[in-house]
Amino acid sequence: MTTAKEALRVVGQAVIDKKSYLTDLDQAIGDGDHGINMARGFESVFKKIAVLDDNIDLTTLLKTVGMGLISSVGGAAGPLYGTAFLRASGVCAGKTEIDAVTAKAMLDAAIKGIQDRGKAKKGEKTMLDALIPASEAMDIAIKAGKTEVECLADAVQAAQKGVEYTKTIIATKGRASYLAERSIGHQDPGATSSTVMLEALYNYLE
Amino acid sequence: MTTAKEALRVVGQAVIDKKSYLTDLDQAIGDGDHGINMARGFESVFKKIAVLDDNIDLTTLLKTVGMGLISSVGGAAGPLYGTAFLRASGVCAGKTEIDAVTAKAMLDAAIKGIQDRGKAKKGEKTMLDALIPASEAMDIAIKAGKTEVECLADAVQAAQKGVEYTKTIIATKGRASYLAERSIGHQDPGATSSTVMLEALYNYLE
Amino acid sequence: MKKIINNPDNVVEEMLNGMVVSQPQYLKRLEGFDVVVRADKKNSKVALVSGGGSGHEPSHGGFVGRGMLDAAVAGAVFTSPTPDQIYEAIKAVDTGKGVLLIIKNYSGDVMNFEMAAEMAAADGIEVEKVITNDDVAVENSTWTTGRRGIAGTVLVHKIAGAKAESGAALADVKKAAEKVIANERSMGMAIEPCTVPAAGKPSFTLADNEMEIGIGIHGEPGTHRESLKTADEIAQQLVDKILAENIYGTGDEVAVLVNGLGATPLMELYIVSAKVQAILKEKGLKMVKTYIGNYMTSLEMAGCSVTLLKLDNELKELLFAPADTPALVQF
Amino acid sequence: MKKIINNPDNVVEEMLNGMVVSQPQYLKRLEGFDVVVRADKKNSKVALVSGGGSGHEPSHGGFVGRGMLDAAVAGAVFTSPTPDQIYEAIKAVDTGKGVLLIIKNYSGDVMNFEMAAEMAAADGIEVEKVITNDDVAVENSTWTTGRRGIAGTVLVHKIAGAKAESGAALADVKKAAEKVIANERSMGMAIEPCTVPAAGKPSFTLADNEMEIGIGIHGEPGTHRESLKTADEIAQQLVDKILAENIYGTGDEVAVLVNGLGATPLMELYIVSAKVQAILKEKGLKMVKTYIGNYMTSLEMAGCSVTLLKLDNELKELLFAPADTPALVQF
Ligand SMILES: Nc1ncnc2c1ncn2[C@@H]1O[C@H](COP(=O)(O)OP(=O)(O)O)[C@@H](O)[C@H]1O
Numbered sequence A, B: 001m002t003t004a005k006e007a008l009r010v011v012g013q014a015v016i017d018k019k020s021y022l023t024d025l026d027q028a029i030g031d032g033d034h035g036i037n038m039a040r041g042f043e044s045v046f047k048k049i050a051v052l053d054d055n056i057d058l059t060t061l062l063k064t065v066g067m068g069l070i071s072s073v074g075g076a077a078g079p080l081y082g083t084a085f086l087r088a089s090g091v092c093a094g095k096t097e098i099d100a101v102t103a104k105a106m107l108d109a110a111i112k113g114i115q116d117r118g119k120a121k122k123g124e125k126t127m128l129d130a131l132i133p134a135s136e137a138m139d140i141a142i143k144a145g146k147t148e149v150e151c152l153a154d155a156v157q158a159a160q161k162g163v164e165y166t167k168t169i170i171a172t173k174g175r176a177s178y179l180a181e182r183s184i185g186h187q188d189p190g191a192t193s194s195t196v197m198l199e200a201l202y203n204y205l206e
Numbered sequence C, D: 001m002k003k004i005i006n007n008p009d010n011v012v013e014e015m016l017n018g019m020v021v022s023q024p025q026y027l028k029r030l031e032g033f034d035v036v037v038r039a040d041k042k043n044s045k046v047a048l049v050s051g052g053g054s055g056h057e058p059s060h061g062g063f064v065g066r067g068m069l070d071a072a073v074a075g076a077v078f079t080s081p082t083p084d085q086i087y088e089a090i091k092a093v094d095t096g097k098g099v100l101l102i103i104k105n106y107s108g109d110v111m112n113f114e115m116a117a118e119m120a121a122a123d124g125i126e127v128e129k130v131i132t133n134d135d136v137a138v139e140n141s142t143w144t145t146g147r148r149g150i151a152g153t154v155l156v157h158k159i160a161g162a163k164a165e166s167g168a169a170l171a172d173v174k175k176a177a178e179k180v181i182a183n184e185r186s187m188g189m190a191i192e193p194c195t196v197p198a199a200g201k202p203s204f205t206l207a208d209n210e211m212e213i214g215i216g217i218h219g220e221p222g223t224h225r226e227s228l229k230t231a232d233e234i235a236q237q238l239v240d241k242i243l244a245e246n247i248y249g250t251g252d253e254v255a256v257l258v259n260g261l262g263a264t265p266l267m268e269l270y271i272v273s274a275k276v277q278a279i280l281k282e283k284g285l286k287m288v289k290t291y292i293g294n295y296m297t298s299l300e301m302a303g304c305s306v307t308l309l310k311l312d313n314e315l316k317e318l319l320f321a322p323a324d325t326p327a328l329v330q331f
């Protein structure tokens, strides 16, 4: 049986496992701390959720994750991912089952949260370039009547394509924007960590 | 025909030519500036003697060299060599020909000057370990009735042996003394520069 | 990675501890937080809070003291501190006269400080913020995040600090800070990278004959790479870029900050400064005050930045006002 | 060799120029000499002259100013200045009350300063000298040159400077300086060497996991090489060697100087200082003042030294007296 807590653990662990990979990506076009920041964040989150009931509801869990990330990650990713989890938590309040439509609504709330904080849009070489395509793909999949897991699979694929796309564009938000043309050819660390999380969730649920 | 000025030029040039060699020796057991210091000194001396008459007397010449070295070399070598040349200058005052006995008296005055300033004796891994054996060898050569150039040849040989000897002993004067046992195996830069000067003088006169 | 540390994951904690136990006359730790505050008794005035990632020492903790900051918040190395930490700093130093946040312009710093400001505002604390963006290496366009805040931030600490110490109201302290920001520009370069302790390897590599121009203060690469030039050429290049902003003109009085990035000997900074002064003099500027040394560093990066600040009478008086902090004392 | 310079042979000249054009409120150049003197009007007091090879910046020019030195003489990099330069400095600052020379214990420095003292004495100037020898890395035996003078020299500048400023006679200023020398000890280490500009290559090489213990300030190798330890172990090792001198006991008031050798970030110095303070506290010493930063450097060497000075009431009062110099301001 899958629990929200277990799913979160798998997602967090995937990010922690990619710590040096994400850091290397950030060294190329940022300040080389994205993996370190995210790993510190999820380790802190793991401590916070350890005291929660194993069958804790998703809303409480995501709120704990959001608050935990905000108070431990720092940098740009902390407020952005923290806000994303908090907003997603709001959407699933009261629900016991998460269907594809709810899942997409949660993702969209997360994206909205990231945009409220970070003022970025698609094509600026940020995590949004993974998340927005993921949401769009889910939308199409839902309309095509796919199962939840199939929808998620499509979202993951779109996010992965989004990461590839970030290699081709100039960053205009975040630290990488200081590099202008020099940022081309490098994939965005935040888009990558977003995709790592989606992939982990998919692998867990599938 | 040899002139004092020309001889001095040859001696100084020999030191300048060994600039990096002497600096390397000083890097091993000192602060890596002996060649730089001595080269700067002789370059400054060259400028000072350029304005002197080509047939300037040895006393005036050596005094100029001594003053020149004192005001341009700095470090330990500046006051020591400077004093040495000044003292040697005192000995040859009024002489037009320098025989072996006078030459040795000049060398001894130089040694005495170095000891007055630096308070070192033989066996402390300094320039004295080249100069004192050179003087001793000259003494024997003079007593054996050798020619001036032969006397100088013996002095050079003794100085060279002295340099080899410095490799075997611990420094107890100068910067190399801070290294204690670690100074063993390395030859003394000052003993080496003294020997370079004697060799150059011999090669010129021979 | 070669560093004199104990554990890459503890450097900030141990550094903050070292700061307060070494200089208790200046600093104390906000128990349980990565925040240092002034050791002396709070007096009723506008409070100044700054901070950012660690690794820029003496910024910002070194500028906490009379005439400058009231609190500095230390994030992980090169990582903006989190809102809860900043929020605690704000609460600790507010005396009811309000708090000014001095933030360097990075997405992360701006977002975290803004979240903290929202939290403090919810408590009824009057909070204002200024965002420093002196780095002309980065083009300021509506498309981008805008220019970065680098060494010029210290001059904002100095001048806003003096204004606050004079008893001015929050709005006026903010105005003075904004005037500094409007009138200062910086440009930096590096000849050696630095290594984030937790990352364990240099942030970039440079060949023996290369330098990075337009470098930031987080080990990130600069705007471009060139073959290593002489100190004079480097000074010229940095100053030219600053003067191209067209805010400094003949007869202007300016303050100059020749800032070392961490591993550059003072000897080299003096050599750069000699040329900077010569260029500015030639240009007809009057240098009324020059700071030279490590003010805003990037761990052990070797390199320097030059900052120019145009002064009017108010700024000049505030710049020359007394300060007593671990890293800047003036009287 | 990677440096921000113009020409290895001109670094001293250009640095001195940079110093005086950048900080004219503090320093002026003795025209034609490698000497900086106080920019303010001479007042009638005992004058202090120090100096040595260049490459130790801010030592010594950075400590020329009110409450510290009156003149600093700059030799070539790591090479004692020549007597004629020192002689000019002495003449320039003497006001008839006599001049104290503060010399670091190196054969070259001692000989050159002594020759200058003889020249000045011949002019009828009253000249005294003290020789600093705080480095416990080097054994002090009758066979050797004796201990070296390193970072502790700055504390002699500070305290003798305050004594001179108080109007004390030459003999008393000298006595205060000698009291500092008798009561201070230092010990240093390095993790990276430095490169003398004119030599063009590092003074020694260290593997990635090696450090030199008992390092001097001229790029010379230390007393021995070890594998790199943690900051705590390094601090312990340096302090142990100092405490082994048996001049510091429970209840003693001490000043601490945690000195960077040039390329070591302040972050690391704070981490070292945290441990130094802990050890000394444990030992029952009272740290009344700690200086942390680059005071006596060795170009871009990475490393640090720790200095301990035992204070009596006189020394304490003089240590806390005001100073206003480019590199040390206190009030
Ligand atoms: N304004 C923004 N909107 C959305 N994402 C952003 C924004 N700024 C930065 N990011 C994301 O944050 C990532 C960097 O995170 P991180 O390295 O942890 O923070 P920092 O840049 O402060 O060091 C980038 O790769 C990018 O995806």
Ligand SMILES: Nc1ncnc2c1ncn2[C@@H]1O[C@H](COP(=O)(O)OP(=O)(O)O)[C@@H](O)[C@H]1O
Residues within 6 Å of the ligand: B026, B030, B031, B033, B034, B035, B037, B038, B074, B075, B076, B077, B078, B080, B114, B117, B118, B119, B120, B125, B126, B127, B128, B173, B174, B175, B188, B189, B190, B191, D078, D079, D080, D106, D107, D108, D109
């Ligand atoms: N007290 C002394 N007496 C004689 N020679 C000395 C003394 N001290 C140093 N020397 C000589 O000086 C040399 C070093 O000269 P140099 O490197 O120019 O000066 P410094 O040691 O000040 O850098 C040593 O190799 C040694 O031969």
Ligand SMILES: [Mg+2]
Residues within 6 Å of the ligand: A026, A030, A031, A032, A033, A034, A075, A175
């Ligand atoms: Mg980053």
Ligand SMILES: [Mg+2]
Residues within 6 Å of the ligand: B026, B030, B031, B032, B033, B034, B075, B175
């Ligand atoms: Mg030497």
Ligand SMILES: [Mg+2]
Residues within 6 Å of the ligand: A031, A033, A075, A076, C053, C078, C079, C080, C108
């Ligand atoms: Mg960061």
Ligand SMILES: [Mg+2]
Residues within 6 Å of the ligand: B031, B033, B075, B076, D053, D078, D079, D080, D108
């Ligand atoms: Mg030397």
